[in-house]
Amino acid sequence: MKLPPLNSLRAFEAAARHLSFSKAAEELYVTPAAVSHQIKGLEEWLGIQLFRRLNRSVILTDVGQTYLKSVRDGLETLSDGTERILNREAGGALTVSTLPSFAARWLLPRLSRFREKYPDMDVRLSASDHLTDFAREDVDLVIRYGHGNYPDLHSELLLNEDSLFPVCSPALLKGARPLEKPEDLVHHTLLHDDMRVDWEMWLAAANVSGVDSKKGLTFNDSSMLLMAAMEGQGVALGRSTLAEQDLAAGRLVKLFDMELKGHHAYYIIFPPERINDPNIQVFREWLFEEAQINPGRFMSTPD
CATH class of the missing domain: 3.40.190.10 (Periplasmic binding protein-like II)
Structure with missing residues (x-):
């Protein structure tokens, strides 16, 4: 990827937000000269002027205004991802997202057995039916009802068609x-x-x-x-x-x-790079075990 230095992007975002090199410098705990130097270096790297320097202030150029949104979105994504990783390492909890109906009728009645088997592992259950964005959401694993075709994600059949x-x-x-x-x-x-x-x-x-x-x-x-x-x-x-x-x-x-x-089934889904994650391995193996337990298979038609 062709990217400019991260420090110059941080300086640009702060200066654009405050429309002031001095206030950006206070926020970043550096001198105004250092902010000016970082932004000048970014403009030279891009070959584009991002600010118009006035006597006592600065304003964004049209290109700078457009670039600001991309930089801000990128820094927020990086910050969110870093926070999720740090929280995961600190807490060790596994966040599972599934459909409200599946959570209530299938998963919740079984979670007590998981707690008995793995008392030191915390699970956070999120009931949701929207498509999960693993890059932006604090979710480790999802269980969804569909055809099993989830591009760029690891998908495994949990329960056959209803x-x-x-x-x-x-x-x-x-x-x-x-x-x-x-x-x-x-x-x-x-x-x-x-x-x-x-x-x-x-x-x-x-x-x-x-x-x-x-x-x-x-x-x-x-x-x-x-x-x-x-x-x-x-x-x-x-x-x-x-x-x-x-x-x-x-x-x-x-x-x-x-x-x-039915024409759909339940699938376990998570990012492929997480396949060796210990918490995901434990939970998915437990799910497969539970999928084999038959609570009575369908009661027969009443006489």
Whole structure:
């Protein structure tokens, strides 16, 4: 990379922020002459005038104003990265980002076992569904739901594609409109997440007609969707990974035999240069172990 000296960039940023060589010098604990010398050297290195020197002040040229944003962004990125590295070395904590629904329904119920096995290792869990910028965010490892194609990142399959199937509260099986066959869904509220197409696809695969796949309650989080189903507010399409604990505990029951194969899976993702990081190695190996534990695999269709 073709870069000017870091000290000259720091001097330029400070002088541009204050529009004063003297104030920049106070901030950097050097003399005004040293700041002037650093900026002159930077201008010569670039072959571009960055400041206009007036009698008692300085102002940025148009090019200097444009260059200031790039320099400021670069210094902030360098500062943030340095702080993250120092904090990581000092605290030893691992920051994990994952989807809110996966955190609540799969990861959180298992973290107590991690604490028992690794009591000296701290984990910070961040529930988020936005794309992680490892260069700017204090995140070590993410778990995401997708196709596994994450350019320039190390990606490993954690859990295979979900199956989708109707689930509801056991209380709904005892009501005036028992759910004995898929056609009985016409008498019940359908619960949706943001992917409303899922119910349409499931009904088509089950060859069910007369049920409006677009009506019902919609939630923007799969965890809330399953909570509503447990409370008897309707019938949801449960994802196998997220619903398995509640099925095994009897809080939900699986309806019918028809399952719809999902097209996404859960992946562990982190920067490739971190593959030998001890904390990441420990946590990813534990995740793989937990992925093999079956809490009861899906409860059978109720009689």
